[in-house]
Amino acid sequence: MQNYTLSQIADLLGADLQGDGATEIKKISTLANAQHGHIAFLANKKYRSQLDDTQASAVILSSADAEYFSGNKLIVGNPYVCYAKLAQLMDTTPRSAVTGIHPSAVIHDSASIGNNVAIAANVVIEAGAVIADNVQIGPNCFIGEHAKIGQSTKLWANVSIYHQVEIGSDCLFQANTVVGSDGFGYANERGEWVKIPQLGRVIIGDKVEVGASTTIDRGALDDTIIHSNVIIDNQCQIAHNVEIGSGTAVAGCTVFAGSVEIGRNCQIGGMVAINGHLSVCDGAIITGMSMVTKAITEPGIYSSGLPHQTNKEWRRSIAHIRNLGDMKDRIKALESLTKSLNIEDK
Numbered sequence: 001m002q003n004y005t006l007s008q009i010a011d012l013l014g015a016d017l018q019g020d021g022a023t024e025i026k027k028i029s030t031l032a033n034a035q036h037g038h039i040a041f042l043a044n045k046k047y048r049s050q051l052d053d054t055q056a057s058a059v060i061l062s063s064a065d066a067e068y069f070s071g072n073k074l075i076v077g078n079p080y081v082c083y084a085k086l087a088q089l090m091d092t093t094p095r096s097a098v099t100g101i102h103p104s105a106v107i108h109d110s111a112s113i114g115n116n117v118a119i120a121a122n123v124v125i126e127a128g129a130v131i132a133d134n135v136q137i138g139p140n141c142f143i144g145e146h147a148k149i150g151q152s153t154k155l156w157a158n159v160s161i162y163h164q165v166e167i168g169s170d171c172l173f174q175a176n177t178v179v180g181s182d183g184f185g186y187a188n189e190r191g192e193w194v195k196i197p198q199l200g201r202v203i204i205g206d207k208v209e210v211g212a213s214t215t216i217d218r219g220a221l222d223d224t225i226i227h228s229n230v231i232i233d234n235q236c237q238i239a240h241n242v243e244i245g246s247g248t249a250v251a252g253c254t255v256f257a258g259s260v261e262i263g264r265n266c267q268i269g270g271m272v273a274i275n276g277h278l279s280v281c282d283g284a285i286i287t288g289m290s291m292v293t294k295a296i297t298e299p300g301i302y303s304s305g306l307p308h309q310t311n312k313e314w315r316r317s318i319a320h321i322r323n324l325g326d327m328k329d330r331i332k333a334l335e336s337l338t339k340s341l342n343i344e345d346k
Contacts, residue, residue, distance in 0.1 A: 004090075013086065015060070016074070019072030023057050031047060031051065039086070040054055042059060042062075096137070097137055099116065107125045116134050130147070137159075139157045141155050149161070150168040155173045156173060169206045172210070179202050205226060210232045214234060217240040232250045239260070248268070254271060260277070263279075268286045271305075273291050278294065290305055
């Protein structure tokens with residue numbers, strides 16, 4: 001890993017440096033675990049007390065927190081974003097494949113392979129596929145017929161890209177992700193399931209990142225569309241004909257049923273489930289464990305998951321829920337009685 005001086009880091013981040021610019025930084029750490037030669041950051045004021053004891057050689061923080069730290073500091077507008085940019089600079093993640101084509105790769109003669117492409121062991125690329133410049137394809141990946149992968153996109157091991165899928169540039173797919181598998185389409189004929197071939201595609205924009213073991217189904221007739229600058233976490237299910245707007249973030253284990261439309265710049269928490277054929281407007285925030293059963297038409301924060309309780313409290317709550325119908329009837333009876341008594345008093 002290359003070391004950097006505080007002055008170099010300040011220039012990179014556009015930060016206001018207060019302290020010794022010649023201080024050498026070799027690693028990014030948390031405030032609690034930082035040692036000499038490390039740089040830490042403060043993005044949440046609830047960790048402000050850790051500034052007193054941190055051993056970090058420098059800290060990235062906001063102007064509001066600068067007074068609480070007397071050591072070397074880089075003052076920025078958004079410490080968390082600056083941490084992200086510095087982490088990119090000091091990233092030690094290896095390539096998913098070394099430059100060149102591994103001898104064990106099987107590539108159809110009609111596939112088009114761009115310049116500086118890296119293809120690892122046991123990759124299969126089928127007829128008519130188009131791989132643009134600077135793409136990295138990790139071990140055991142499968143690229144189906146007439147699929148297209150844009151320049152500088154990176155696939156980790158065991159990623160499967162089905163036929164006719166189109167992926168933009170500068171995308172990242174973590175291991176075991178599947179793009180373009182069949183959506184869940186069947187008709188029932190007198191108790192027998194008749195498969196409906198999925199004739200659409202998956203279209204993915206630029207700068208999209210998809211987590212490990214996530215599945216994005218192809219469309220039934222029209223396409224499943226993931227717009228640019230979308231991030232999707234691990235183990236998510238994106239069903240056929242879903243459309244996700246640009247700038248949206250989806251946390252792990254979330255499930256979208258078929259034909260869901262998600263707007264731009266939404267934030268969707270972990271283990272959210274969204275029923276099919278619904279739309280979610282731009283800028284909506286859905287907290288973890290929510291179940292969305294009707295369209296969301298106004299920006300805001302939406303929740304439905306219940307916080308945990310002790311088992312005893314949960315059983316009591318469930319008992320109350322089961323009695324709600326009876327309680328409703330009793331309340332209506334009391335209202336009727338009160339109304340009749342008021343009439344008699346008059």
